[in-house]
Amino acid sequence: MSVSTLAGENIAPATSTRLYRAVWRWHFYAGLYVAPFLFMLALSGLIMVYGNSIETFLGKKHYVAPGGDRTSISEQAKLAVDSVAGGKLTLFVNPASDDRANIFIVTGADDKQRVVAVDPHGPVIVGSIVKDNTWFYWADRLHGSLFISPATNGLGDRLIEVAAGLGILLILTGLYMWWPGDTHQWRATLLPNLSLRGRALWRELHASIGFYISIALLFFFISGLSWAGIWGGKYVQAWSTFPAEKWDNVPLSDARHAGMNHGALKEVPWTLEQTPMPESGSPAGVTRLPAGSPVTLDTVAAFARSLGFHEQFRINVPQDAKGVYTISADSMDADTTSPTGDHTVHVDQYTGKVLADIRFADYPLAGKAMAVGIALHEATMGWWNTALNTLMCLSVMFISVSGIVMWWKRRPQGSLGAPLYPRGYRVPLAIMGLGLALVILFPLSGAVIALFAAIDFLLPKGLKEAGSRPG
Numbered sequence: 001m002s003v004s005t006l007a008g009e010n011i012a013p014a015t016s017t018r019l020y021r022a023v024w025r026w027h028f029y030a031g032l033y034v035a036p037f038l039f040m041l042a043l044s045g046l047i048m049v050y051g052n053s054i055e056t057f058l059g060k061k062h063y064v065a066p067g068g069d070r071t072s073i074s075e076q077a078k079l080a081v082d083s084v085a086g087g088k089l090t091l092f093v094n095p096a097s098d099d100r101a102n103i104f105i106v107t108g109a110d111d112k113q114r115v116v117a118v119d120p121h122g123p124v125i126v127g128s129i130v131k132d133n134t135w136f137y138w139a140d141r142l143h144g145s146l147f148i149s150p151a152t153n154g155l156g157d158r159l160i161e162v163a164a165g166l167g168i169l170l171i172l173t174g175l176y177m178w179w180p181g182d183t184h185q186w187r188a189t190l191l192p193n194l195s196l197r198g199r200a201l202w203r204e205l206h207a208s209i210g211f212y213i214s215i216a217l218l219f220f221f222i223s224g225l226s227w228a229g230i231w232g233g234k235y236v237q238a239w240s241t242f243p244a245e246k247w248d249n250v251p252l253s254d255a256r257h258a259g260m261n262h263g264a265l266k267e268v269p270w271t272l273e274q275t276p277m278p279e280s281g282s283p284a285g286v287t288r289l290p291a292g293s294p295v296t297l298d299t300v301a302a303f304a305r306s307l308g309f310h311e312q313f314r315i316n317v318p319q320d321a322k323g324v325y326t327i328s329a330d331s332m333d334a335d336t337t338s339p340t341g342d343h344t345v346h347v348d349q350y351t352g353k354v355l356a357d358i359r360f361a362d363y364p365l366a367g368k369a370m371a372v373g374i375a376l377h378e379a380t381m382g383w384w385n386t387a388l389n390t391l392m393c394l395s396v397m398f399i400s401v402s403g404i405v406m407w408w409k410r411r412p413q414g415s416l417g418a419p420l421y422p423r424g425y426r427v428p429l430a431i432m433g434l435g436l437a438l439v440i441l442f443p444l445s446g447a448v449i450a451l452f453a454a455i456d457f458l459l460p461k462g463l464k465e466a467g468s469r470p471g
Contacts, residue, residue: 051136165445240366271367285353
């Protein structure tokens, strides 16, 4: 992929076909919009990679002495709740190893959520922060909404969705223009000439690095779009949601699984977000807790371990009379390193009966694809994933900056420098087909493309066709 058209350079007459000119011009338009967003997404993504490898989604790692006598989880939870004015327990995170502190999410009277780390020996609080103050949370808000207020009806999310859709157009047009035609061109693309200087070196590196990352970048755009409000929430996720009807005679709540997401963080598996939650308080379910055992945070945690939750896992606690205990572990939250290990269990808060048990194998096909895709996107599948995503973020930042630099160096004085159509230009069917496909597949981005196409059509010929300028 390349944003080389931002450089405003000329093309050889032999390649000045109608299709090439149209591809070139639209690649230029897409690049102008997408480049700043690409840099922002790569930078915030790099911070998030740091936040889920060096630290955690919920802040720094707190280490404690392994083994030894430990107080009950309920006692630790009480200590965490009492440390916050008007505190109410929302979530317990059981760490992956016994040399790490237990984590509790407590919502205060001010509606702010705090991450409270507790050493189970004692117990003793070893750390407490407002959840919004973590590096990961800051980057996640930038990555998903540009810090634009929710009162704008998702404006930030919409702008990013448009950028991702146009980014796909940028990749496709860039690959068309830069696809090597012979052995010499393949060698030049795969092995850039580092002996060049100035703008020529920028161009070589931009084209080569862009070519190498094009397929991976396409994956990042599509997996990221699945989180977006229009294409993801209304166009794809709606028909890929796990069907709650698979649970036998379990009463369902008006609440959705997405209600367990905490703030900007997406912590619920994608395919479950729109699935209704089960309700406590009915005879439904399968008894699993030991007969006569009280349903407490401790017994539910012990039950989770008996079910095979042996790495990090979390327990969302009931928030009202019909709420349930939800035990979960998934790679999206860095609980596990394999998305095939995703596991969610809902337990009735009164009877201790299991109301629902959902595993990766139960997901619909799109849900399975997204579980794997999001894990790769967030670099939670191990050190190799972290290394590759770091390299990817740095490469995307470079091609964003290099495209702007080349355009700035070569733009005509006092002009935007958009590539011109040939004289007497007519829109090729291939361009019309590509535009129609994008409108159908990505409605929001397609609407923006249609708007730009209308504006471009109405421009005077002297501003868009070669040899048509007056004088």
